[in-house]
Amino acid sequence: MCLLKDFPQDGLINHGFWILMTTILAYVIILVVYRPLTGYYESYYEICLEGQYFKRVAAMHEQYGEFSYHAGKLKPITGPIVRVTPTEVHFNDPEVIETVYPTTGRKTDKPQWVADRTGTPYSIVSTVEHDVHRRRRNGLNSFFSVASIRRLEPIIQERIAKMMWRLEVEAAAGADVQLHRVFKACASDVITTYGLGDSLDFLSMPDYGQAWFASTDFFFYLTHVFAVFPWFVQLVQFAPSWLVEGSVPSLRYLRMRQEWWMEKVREIRASPDQTKINRTIFAGILGSSLPDEEKTDIRLASESQLVIFAGEGTVGKGLSPRIRHKPHRTSHVVSSRKPPYLNAVIQEAVRLHPGVMSRQVRVSPEEPITYYSKRTSEVYDVPPGTVVSMSPLITHMNPNYFEDPYTFDPERWVRNPSLSRWFMGFARGSRNCVGYAHPSTSVDDFKEKQPVR
Numbered sequence: 055m056c057l058l059k060d061f062p063q064d065g066l067i068n069h070g071f072w073i074l075m076t077t078i079l080a081y082v083i084i085l086v087v088y089r090p091l092t093g094y095y096e097s098y099y100e101i102c103l104e105g106q107y108f109k110r111v112a113a114m115h116e117q118y119g120e121f122s123y124h125a126g127k128l129k130p131i132t133g134p135i136v137r138v139t140p141t142e143v144h145f146n147d148p149e150v151i152e153t154v155y156p157t158t159g160r161k162t163d164k165p166q167w168v169a170d171r172t173g174t175p176y177s178i179v180s181t182v183e184h185d186v187h188r189r190r191r192n193g194l195n196s197f198f199s200v201a202s203i204r205r206l207e208p209i210i211q212e213r214i215a216k217m218m219w220r221l222e223v224e225a226a227a228g229a230d231v232q233l234h235r236v237f238k239a240c241a242s243d244v245i246t247t248y249g250l251g252d253s254l255d256f257l258s259m260p261d262y263g264q265a266w267f268a269s270t271d272f273f274f275y276l277t278h279v280f281a282v283f284p285w286f287v288q289l290v291q292f293a294p295s296w297l298v299e300g301s302v303p304s305l306r307y308l309r310m311r312q313e314w315w316m317e318k319v320r321e322i323r324a325s326p327d328q329t330k331i332n333r334t335i336f337a338g339i340l341g342s343s344l345p346d347e348e349k350t351d352i353r354l355a356s357e358s359q360l361v362i363f364a365g366e367g368t369v370g371k372g373l374s375p376r377i378r379h380k381p382h383r384t385s386h387v388v389s390s391r392k393p394p395y396l397n398a399v400i401q402e403a404v405r406l407h408p409g410v411m412s413r414q415v416r417v418s419p420e421e422p423i424t425y426y427s428k429r430t431s432e433v434y435d436v437p438p439g440t441v442v443s444m445s446p447l448i449t450h451m452n453p454n455y456f457e458d459p460y461t462f463d464p465e466r467w468v469r470n471p472s473l474s475r476w477f478m479g480f481a482r483g484s485r486n487c488v489g490y491a492h493p494s495t496s497v498d499d500f501k502e503k504q505p506v507r
């Protein structure tokens with residue numbers, strides 16, 4: 055046996071020195087090369103496979119799960135918490151929703167990269183700091199109150215009547231219509247009129263504004279590219295139109311829309327008619343105690359872009375599955391104005407087809423997040439400043455909370471109203487969807503309105 059004292063001392067020192075150097079080098083390589091590279095792992099799924107990282111995240115929970123022995127069978131238990139990027143942990147446990155997304159009592163930030171990649175850097179959804187977000191959101195809240203929405207009901211009714219009329223014309227001509235496009239056009243017209251007092255009138259366009267929406271969809275795809283090349287978002291947002299249209303022609307219509315929004319902002323701000331201002335999304339912001347730098351044209355245009363983007367695709371997509379899955383109690387849905395069943399249908403449609411597929415990321419800047427997993431009986435302390443996230447589809451497909459999760463079953467919400475605790479289709483906590491009441495209202499009207507000629 056070779057004893058320590060048998061080694062020549064010089065050789066031992068050299069040996070130790072090289073082990074130390076190799077360890078440091080390996081650590082530096084991991085920090086400088088490997089960790090940043092693992093960040094691109096997500097980009098591969100999002101850019102090359104077009105937004106498929108959520109599936110990989112679900113697979114990671116399976117991969118890092120365990121098996122439990124129950125009634126003579128091995129049952130897989132998904133891992134409740136996994137690291138999905140170098141700086142972010144993701145939960146798959148509906149029990150933790152209220153801890154990750156508190157409404158009050160703890161600050162909720164967003165990571166800077168959300169602001170950098172969304173393309174609406176001055177809007178509430180991209181606001182990093184909790185306190186700034188609260189102030190900005192207060193400026194918007196009144197405009198989304200149910201009372202406020204009711205004042206705009208005639209506009210909603212008029213657009214829906216127009217949509218029904220166009221569908222009848224298409225049906226008479228035997229035309230094939232892609233309903234999700236029609237719904238998107240209708241939702242966009244309503245939200246834009248609601249927010250800016252005017253619209254591009256997509257419902258009157260022969261293709262329901264398809265070129266405009268394709269441009270927006272391409273922009274959403276680019277947000278994954280912005281994550282890797284943040285300078286690119288600056289180019290798309292602020293470069294002159296001729297340059298954007300020349301280098302990325304697919305963005306032409308988006309650029310036209312952005313110019314139109316800016317025009318509206320300036321027109322509304324300059325309007326001597328206070329009623330006109332009051333009927334726009336800006337009334338709350340302009341009349342608030344927010345400092346002047348919060349009321350600039352670019353910030354108002356950014357908020358308009360967010361509200362329109364947030365409302366048109368989500369509502370359009372949310373309506374399509376509702377038509378596809380025929381509810382069992384159709385008559386009740388059509389006839390009643392404030393039925394729990396209608397809400398159940400909306401929740402069920404959004405549960406299965408969340409308008410927002412991406413991970414809902416948050417940061418607790420000052421306090422740790424303590425998570426106790428009932429499934430594994432382990433306690434996890436997530437340090438302050440860590441990016442935490444959950445995904446609506448993964449949560450909604452959890453068979454322990456939503457029985458037979460792939461089945462469209464609105465009745466589940468009526469049978470068991472407490473299921474809402476596990477629902478995160480409109481996000482949760484202090485940064486939940488500000489338009490939450492709005493989808494129900496417009497859907498309600500859509501169901502009840504008769505076409506006019």
Ligand code: HEM
Nearest residue numbers: 178179364365368369372409410414480481487488489492
């Ligand atoms: C079925 C319809 C809808 C769904 C499923 C939906 C879903 C969501 C979700 C999941 C978020 C949170 C995103 C995040 O993680 O930060 C959100 C935020 C938001 N939504 Fe909606 N939404 C819908 C309709 C609308 C409508 C109609 C509007 C406005 C007209 C709207 C305006 C907003 C705004 C402004 C935010 C940002 C809130 C904040 O950051 O404080 N949404 N929505």
